[in-house]
Amino acid sequence: MPSQISVRIDGELCTAAEGQTIFEVANANGKFIPSLCRLEGVSSPGSCRLCLVEVGGVDRLLPACTTPAQRGMAVTTTSDRLNRHRRLTLELLFVERNHFCAVCVSNGHCELQALAQSLGVTYVRYPYNSPRLPVDVSHPRFVLDHNRCILCSRCVRVCDEIEGAHVWDISRRGIASRLVADLDRPWGASRACTSCGKCVQVCPTGALVEKGYAVEEMTRTNAAVTRLAIRKGAAP
Template identity: 50%
Template sequence: MAVKTLTINNRLISARESDTLLDAAREVGVHIPTLCHLEGVSDIGACRLCLVEIAGSNKLQPACVTKVAEGMEIQTNTEKLQKYRKMIVELLFAEGNHICSVCVANGSCELQDLAVEMGMDHVSLAYQFPQRDVDLSHERFGIDHNRCVLCTRCIRVCDEIEGAHTWDMAGRGHNSRVITDLNQPWGTADSCTSCGKCLMACPTGAIFSQCSTVGEMAKERSKLEFITTARKERKWIF
């Protein structure tokens, strides 16, 4: 496999030609914030938090879906990028109804962690206060659309790892939302296997276990990467 040489934050590195900029950065210990990225499933570049600056390009590019190229010069943490990332996190808080103090994922939430990382101490944008429902029709799990950030991790993990494709996206723009089985209540979705992979994939408290209370929703996302790796390396032979 060919190797590409590039520069990240003025540091000369080498990467496989199949790597993305996010892969290459993480390989050498360079942190790039993400929200829609999840190890073990495909990337779609939805959250735009992993935007980086590439010399010679007047556009910011998402690191998770941009392949490395010979001679690239990348900056991952400029003042411009910090400003954009903070604005994106503020937009996510303003667009939904995120009240951390009463959320099951309080203390174990990737959106909350990003807000801290970006130094966000308030939301400078007008809150939208959308009217969104909570679906508790499933016997084990629930989904609170108020906390959903439309990262589509639940959709991808259900499709690519579980193979059920229970979850999908409906609507456009402000009306976008994740749905189950052609917009049926989750509890009546015949395709759902109740595996819980969507719960483990969710970065916030949007998908939760009904036995969890405030601050109890710790998720083991490494299990999803383990399953994918085990399948790829044929560690499970039936």
């Protein structure tokens, strides 16, 4: 059994097990840290950078989902500095692709939208990239809309670590990065896809959706997928 350590989060002394991340300790003690890429039960890549926290004695911000809690660590999860950073990150996510909430099937059930509302992001200060991105409707049940993708890689990890199919990957680099199926085939032509729908259920936006849903109808069941992941012990 891992030994117990004490960590101070927002001034409150919390007990943690060695090996737990700051995010896990905070979550277990009712401390909210925003994130769009983390999903319980699968590995954490620290890619969205929304879960950055302040740690006493460290000049830079650290990702809570990948930083192990250490004995005597003092963590701040909410501050003016962190809120400014999180709002900036959300603004950049909005300008990178084409997020039109009013006509998105996930409107009202979108984690990106909900975080923007909770952090007071009511406008964007930067010019929109407005890229011309395709929508893949080749799959008989599901749709991939690159315009709404934030490259969180939840679908990649769930498909690999839980379903074991490894249909998805992130291709290219930087602003040219794209979610691809089977080495850049149309999703409907994938030989590995089992049509399980787990990737659709864990998508935080309207990038992966099920056909036949109108605006505000595409609800998610993340909990069912994460419960399966925990039972399988998928997270390393």
